[in-house]
Amino acid sequence: MTNPVLIEVLRGAIVESAHRGSVAVFDGDGKPVWEIGDTAKPVFPRSAVKAIQALPLVESGAADAYGFGNRELALACASHSGEPAHVDLARSMLAKAGLDGSALECGTHWPSNHDAEIALARAGGSPNALHNNCSGKHSGFLCTCVHAGIAHRGYVKPGHGLQDMVRDAMQSVTGAVHGEDQRAIDGCSIPTYAVPLRSFALGFARMATTSGFGPERAKAAKRLLSACMAEPFFVSGSGREDVALMEAAPGRIFTKGGAEGVHCAAIPELGLGIALKCDDGAGRAGEAMVAAVLAKLLRADEALAAKLLELANTPIENRNGAKVGALRPTATLK
Amino acid sequence: MTNPVLIEVLRGAIVESAHRGSVAVFDGDGKPVWEIGDTAKPVFPRSAVKAIQALPLVESGAADAYGFGNRELALACASHSGEPAHVDLARSMLAKAGLDGSALECGTHWPSNHDAEIALARAGGSPNALHNNCSGKHSGFLCTCVHAGIAHRGYVKPGHGLQDMVRDAMQSVTGAVHGEDQRAIDGCSIPTYAVPLRSFALGFARMATTSGFGPERAKAAKRLLSACMAEPFFVSGSGREDVALMEAAPGRIFTKGGAEGVHCAAIPELGLGIALKCDDGAGRAGEAMVAAVLAKLLRADEALAAKLLELANTPIENRNGAKVGALRPTATLK
Numbered sequence: 001m002t003n004p005v006l007i008e009v010l011r012g013a014i015v016e017s018a019h020r021g022s023v024a025v026f027d028g029d030g031k032p033v034w035e036i037g038d039t040a041k042p043v044f045p046r047s048a049v050k051a052i053q054a055l056p057l058v059e060s061g062a063a064d065a066y067g068f069g070n071r072e073l074a075l076a077c078a079s080h081s082g083e084p085a086h087v088d089l090a091r092s093m094l095a096k097a098g099l100d101g102s103a104l105e106c107g108t109h110w111p112s113n114h115d116a117e118i119a120l121a122r123a124g125g126s127p128n129a130l131h132n133n134c135s136g137k138h139s140g141f142l143c144t145c146v147h148a149g150i151a152h153r154g155y156v157k158p159g160h161g162l163q164d165m166v167r168d169a170m171q172s173v174t175g176a177v178h179g180e181d182q183r184a185i186d187g188c189s190i191p192t193y194a195v196p197l198r199s200f201a202l203g204f205a206r207m208a209t210t211s212g213f214g215p216e217r218a219k220a221a222k223r224l225l226s227a228c229m230a231e232p233f234f235v236s237g238s239g240r241e242d243v244a245l246m247e248a249a250p251g252r253i254f255t256k257g258g259a260e261g262v263h264c265a266a267i268p269e270l271g272l273g274i275a276l277k278c279d280d281g282a283g284r285a286g287e288a289m290v291a292a293v294l295a296k297l298l299r300a301d302e303a304l305a306a307k308l309l310e311l312a313n314t315p316i317e318n319r320n321g322a323k324v325g326a327l328r329p330t331a332t333l334k
Numbered sequence: 335m336t337n338p339v340l341i342e343v344l345r346g347a348i349v350e351s352a353h354r355g356s357v358a359v360f361d362g363d364g365k366p367v368w369e370i371g372d373t374a375k376p377v378f379p380r381s382a383v384k385a386i387q388a389l390p391l392v393e394s395g396a397a398d399a400y401g402f403g404n405r406e407l408a409l410a411c412a413s414h415s416g417e418p419a420h421v422d423l424a425r426s427m428l429a430k431a432g433l434d435g436s437a438l439e440c441g442t443h444w445p446s447n448h449d450a451e452i453a454l455a456r457a458g459g460s461p462n463a464l465h466n467n468c469s470g471k472h473s474g475f476l477c478t479c480v481h482a483g484i485a486h487r488g489y490v491k492p493g494h495g496l497q498d499m500v501r502d503a504m505q506s507v508t509g510a511v512h513g514e515d516q517r518a519i520d521g522c523s524i525p526t527y528a529v530p531l532r533s534f535a536l537g538f539a540r541m542a543t544t545s546g547f548g549p550e551r552a553k554a555a556k557r558l559l560s561a562c563m564a565e566p567f568f569v570s571g572s573g574r575e576d577v578a579l580m581e582a583a584p585g586r587i588f589t590k591g592g593a594e595g596v597h598c599a600a601i602p603e604l605g606l607g608i609a610l611k612c613d614d615g616a617g618r619a620g621e622a623m624v625a626a627v628l629a630k631l632l633r634a635d636e637a638l639a640a641k642l643l644e645l646a647n648t649p650i651e652n653r654n655g656a657k658v659g660a661l662r663p664t665a666t667l668k
Contacts, residue, residue, distance in 0.1 A: 017613065
């Protein structure tokens with residue numbers, strides 16, 4: 001099955017490039033509400049499922065024990081930009097559990113926020129693992145280990161107690177078996193499992209509705225999504241799509257992008273979960289797709305839908321700041 | 335027409351993303367040698383045709399008047415990485431024509447080479463137009479203007495004498511009409527025209543064979559391709575694909591990538607020109623495609639073909655430097 005073109009990239013009036021993809025929208029009872037393309041195909045969700053992966057942090061009692069509020073929980077679900085506020089918060093989360101950045105096993109990279117990168121270099125600094133976009137998630141993992149009394153060394157490896165907790169949460173929330181033959185290694189060294197795209201739509205519908213969850217999980221899910229929606233900067237970073245989408249309708253939209261063009265989202269007021277993947281892995285297209293899908297699902301709120309559609313039509317500027325093109329959702333997304 | 339998948343992106347043993355594309359290989363007489371997908375579709379060549387756009391620099395006599403050797407000519411055909419050697423050479427080219435960086439109209443961005451970017455920031459510097467990856471091409475444009483006695487102000491605009499010379503060269507070499515309705519603005523502010531992909535394959539076959547060229551153009555074309563093949567670093571930058579491909583077989587392969595997944599190439603010993611585009615605009619896929627196409631066309635040289643195929647199978651590493659996946663050409667490219 002060939003997925004349809006969902007996003008076109010215009011230069012002037014001509015389509016220069018095109019992105020295909022698949023979209024699944026489910027309700028919390030497992031009913032498909034809108035599906036485009038092959039939604040049964042296994043997809044690595046990458047960082048788009050960090051909110052589900054953070055359930056053990058809350059459910060284990062670690063988040064309460066360390067006094068984590070919305071910002072810490074948002075950062076535990078984040079692919080942050082390595083801005084000073086992100087780095088400082090990850091450091092303080094680790095400190096609560098008596099750890100520091102040296103416990104992180106996510107690897108190191110320069111801040112993805114360009115201003116933060118340049119400022120770090122200008123100050124004569126170099127990045128460490130706290131700057132890694134996944135350091136909040138990993139700090140949450142480490143806090144969970146310490147609170148639960150699990151030796152944290154090797155916490156990124158399959159078979160480690162922490163990864164068992166994360167996989168159990170993923171399986172239970174998405175309803176999809178996460179088998180060894182579907183496993184690969186994510187950018188931050190933890191396991192990632194390819195399961196049908198639609199499982200993630202169902203998973204985020206459940207995260208939003210808590211349908212089928214026990215009381216403890218229901219509370220944890222609500223708390224995590226609320227934290228992300230309350231503190232979008234700590235889930236993402238300055239000028240980024242997830243912040244713009246969540247700020248467009250505070251408390252009404254949850255979104256989280258992952259590498260290779262994956263995006264998950266939830267609209268609590270409609271009880272819907274969304275998962276999509278751009279076939280070719282382009283982040284620009286995954287971002288435009290999720291904005292267009294949200295605009296369609298929230299079309300009853302015309303002002304909001306217009307704002308979301310504007311985010312789907314991302315302008316392309318050249319090196320002199322002139323607008324030379326734009327991304328454009330195709331009719332399939334309308 | 336749906337173009338076939340040419341590059342798969344593996345994570346572990348599972349295909350995570352896939353890139354479709356089209357490929358045209360022509361000889362200098364206009365005979366198609368190998369075509370994949372829709373090669374008649376208009377494509378913006380972007381920076382992949384800089385060697386053709388540099389013909390006026392040589393043909394006008396400017397390159398000789400200013401004493402330009404291989405390095406300067408390579409830089410005039412380059413999308414360089416903004417490393418100090420690139421920036422210094424662009425500055426010295428402009429100085430020969432009595433100009434400096436303030437004459438450049440390409441806009442400014444930080445060096446694409448990460449080490450160069452960090453070094454510039456650490457030194458307290460900021461980028462200027464000389465760091466723009468197109469500053470060599472623009473320096474060539476400016477030198478052409480000054481030598482030809484054309485006022486250089488506005489040299490990036492359609493209708494300026496310099497852009498007329500560039501468009502004439504493009505039309506004559508590719509055989510494709512470059513009409514206003516096919517025009518958009520490139521990243522560096524000059525016009526770019528969408529014409530059938532196969533025209534660029536024919537164009538680079540002619541650049542390599544000089545088939546149908548008059549003596550002056552034949553000499554200029556040979557000189558430009560030779561300069562690029564002799565100094566690949568000045569066409570590109572440290573650690574980049576075009577350098578690796580051209581260094582794999584010194585003097586036998588010319589390649590040049592452009593934005594949005596376009597790649598042009600030539601194999602002088604076979605008299606062939608190559609043009610390809612990744613549908614979705616991914617540079618990683620365009621690079622893998624051109625390596626795979628070169629490997630197939632040069633398969634008679636088994637050692638070289640193996641080296642090129644290795645470049646087509648780009649490994650993907652995570653933030654701890656572990657190999658977690660790779661790009662892989664599909665059977666269509668074999």
